[in-house]
Amino acid sequence: MKKTLLAGMAAGLVGLPMLTTPAQAEVTANVGWVSEYLFRGIPQKTSSASLGLDVESNGFYLGTWAADVGDGSEVDLYGGYIWEQGDLTLGVGGTVYLYTGDFDDTYQEINFYAGYGPLSAEFSIGRWDAFDDPKEDYTFFSLTAEHAGFYATYGRFGRDFEGDYLEAGYGFEIAGVDVNIAWVWSSKKLLGTPKDDDTIFIGFTKTFSLMD
Numbered sequence: 001m002k003k004t005l006l007a008g009m010a011a012g013l014v015g016l017p018m019l020t021t022p023a024q025a026e027v028t029a030n031v032g033w034v035s036e037y038l039f040r041g042i043p044q045k046t047s048s049a050s051l052g053l054d055v056e057s058n059g060f061y062l063g064t065w066a067a068d069v070g071d072g073s074e075v076d077l078y079g080g081y082i083w084e085q086g087d088l089t090l091g092v093g094g095t096v097y098l099y100t101g102d103f104d105d106t107y108q109e110i111n112f113y114a115g116y117g118p119l120s121a122e123f124s125i126g127r128w129d130a131f132d133d134p135k136e137d138y139t140f141f142s143l144t145a146e147h148a149g150f151y152a153t154y155g156r157f158g159r160d161f162e163g164d165y166l167e168a169g170y171g172f173e174i175a176g177v178d179v180n181i182a183w184v185w186s187s188k189k190l191l192g193t194p195k196d197d198d199t200i201f202i203g204f205t206k207t208f209s210l211m212d
Contacts, residue, residue, distance in 0.1 A: 072101020
């Protein structure tokens with residue numbers, strides 16, 4: 001994440017399972033690639049490949065997701081519970097972000113999710129190990145609106161982290177491959193740079209069912 005955050009969710013909701021409550025266990029694997037890997041508005045790496053594994057059953061989910069970040073890999077571990085009733089969705093879970101190289105240090109989060117119809121929100125409370133410095137605490141909030149494949153997300157950090165971002169994009173499927181094209185604006189506080197910046201990226205993800 002190389003920050004000061006945090007994606008995906010990369011539909012911007014990358015690495016997190018779909019909010020479903022299957023009646024029986026479902027095991028899936030996924031592989032992907034993005035032209036620019038950004039996580040919650042923060043650039044990670046140009047041209048990044050990823051892979052993941054998810055298990056879902058009766059609203060409970062458990063999974064892992066890994067991506068190339070240049071200096072090693074990012075490895076995410078997550079789990080939680082999602083509840084659905086009509087148009088209402090509520091969820092709670094936890095996520096740990098680990099790194100195999102010196103790109104970044106460990107992040108640990110408690111995640112809360114809520115959605116109604118085309119609107120969804122995330123609120124996360126996290127702690128960053130910060131290498132040899134004192135640990136830093138942060139919060140993250142995002143609000144997403146979706147319609148007919150189009151989506152827009154606003155995200156903002158609080159406490160020891162600062163900055164916000166805006167992402168807008170369109171997702172669709174071609175021959176069983178999910179395609180996402182998006183524009184991301186990131187504030188200078190989020191990037192730690194003299195001015196704001198924006199990026200356009202394209203991503204591809206293929207999901208495979210490992211259990212019928």
